Amino acid sequence: MPSRAAKSLEMPAAVESARARLLSQAIELFNRKGYATTTVREIVEAAGVTKPVLYYYFGNKEGLFLELMQSGWTQFAQVTEEACRSRGSPWQRLLRLCDCTFAWCLENMGVVRLMNSIYYGPPQGAPYFDFHAFHAKFQDAVTLLVKEGVTSGQFRRGNLQHMTWSILGAVNIAMDVEIAHPELSLGREGLGRVLRTIFTGLAANAGRARRNHHV
Numbered sequence: 001m002p003s004r005a006a007k008s009l010e011m012p013a014a015v016e017s018a019r020a021r022l023l024s025q026a027i028e029l030f031n032r033k034g035y036a037t038t039t040v041r042e043i044v045e046a047a048g049v050t051k052p053v054l055y056y057y058f059g060n061k062e063g064l065f066l067e068l069m070q071s072g073w074t075q076f077a078q079v080t081e082e083a084c085r086s087r088g089s090p091w092q093r094l095l096r097l098c099d100c101t102f103a104w105c106l107e108n109m110g111v112v113r114l115m116n117s118i119y120y121g122p123p124q125g126a127p128y129f130d131f132h133a134f135h136a137k138f139q140d141a142v143t144l145l146v147k148e149g150v151t152s153g154q155f156r157r158g159n160l161q162h163m164t165w166s167i168l169g170a171v172n173i174a175m176d177v178e179i180a181h182p183e184l185s186l187g188r189e190g191l192g193r194v195l196r197t198i199f200t201g202l203a204a205n206a207g208r209a210r211r212n213h214h215v
Contacts, residue, residue, distance in 0.1 A: 019057050021047040023071075026064050027110040031117065035065065035124040062127045069129040072111040076134055079104045080141050090149035091199055095192060097141055098171050102191055105175050113179055142167050149202070156204045163202055170194050 025046035029038045040061050044051050058064040083097035105112050118124060119131040143164045149155035155163070174191045177184050186194065 018047070018049050018053055022049065022054055022057065022064065023068060024110075027068060027114060030065070031110060031113050035114075035118065035126045065126055066129065068111060068114065069131075072108060072115070073133065075108070076101075076104060077137060080137055084141050084144065089154055090145045090152060091154055094142065094145045094149070094167065094199070095195060097138075097145065098167065098195055099188055099192060101138060102171060102174060102188055106178065106188075109178065112175070116179060138171075139164065139168060146202075153204050155199075155202045158202070166198050166202070167195065170198060 022043060026038075026043050029042055029046060033042075038061070040051060040054060043061070043064070044054050047054075054060075054064065058067055079100045080097065083093065083100045086093055086096055088096070115131055115134070118126050118129075143160060146155060146163050146167070147160055150157055150160070150163075170191065174186050174194070177186065
């Protein structure tokens with residue numbers, strides 16, 4: 001029989017498991033049925049816990065939804081900031097930023113699908129969350145690195161907004177394909193090739209573009 005100390009060490013893992021199951025089952029049900037029509041009873045039954053457990057961790061269904069969104073935002077912001085602070089040329093850091101952001105989306109596709117269905121779909125009665133912050137965070141990071149590229153002479157001078165949107169467009173389309181037509185997925189390597197093609201067009205000169213195309 002496990003000792004009292006051993007049982008106390010097991011408790012955090014069991015607690016985290018129940019919490020994690022609630023989050024994962026909520027994502028699945030919200031995506032499959034919609035936020036409004038998913039009930040607390042369905043979530044707790046799918047997670048294998050009781051209603052008081054959900055109320056203890058999240059307060060109610062609204063709190064569970066907001067935890068999903070806030071957790072996603074925290075991870076996304078961290079990925080974005082780390083890519084921007086990484087070493088390398090603006091070209092290299094832009095590739096890293098786009099790749100890490102795309103990888104985060106692939107790893108958190110359930111959350112991404114839910115955000116898109118709430119943001120672009122019909123009203124579902126979900127509590128307010130600033131979904132635009134995700135786009136603004138990514139756009140600001142891309143703009144910053146494009147500007148650094150122009151200042152350093154790696155990218156040619158031009159309209160920063162247009163240059164930024166050419167990159168955003170490629171990443172956004174790749175994400176949309178993953179959501180709607182995963183069978184047509186570019187994958188991370190494919191997106192990287194597309195971005196290198198765009199960067200070559202933005203490069204200050206062809207010689208430099210050819211060298212950087214292989215970084």
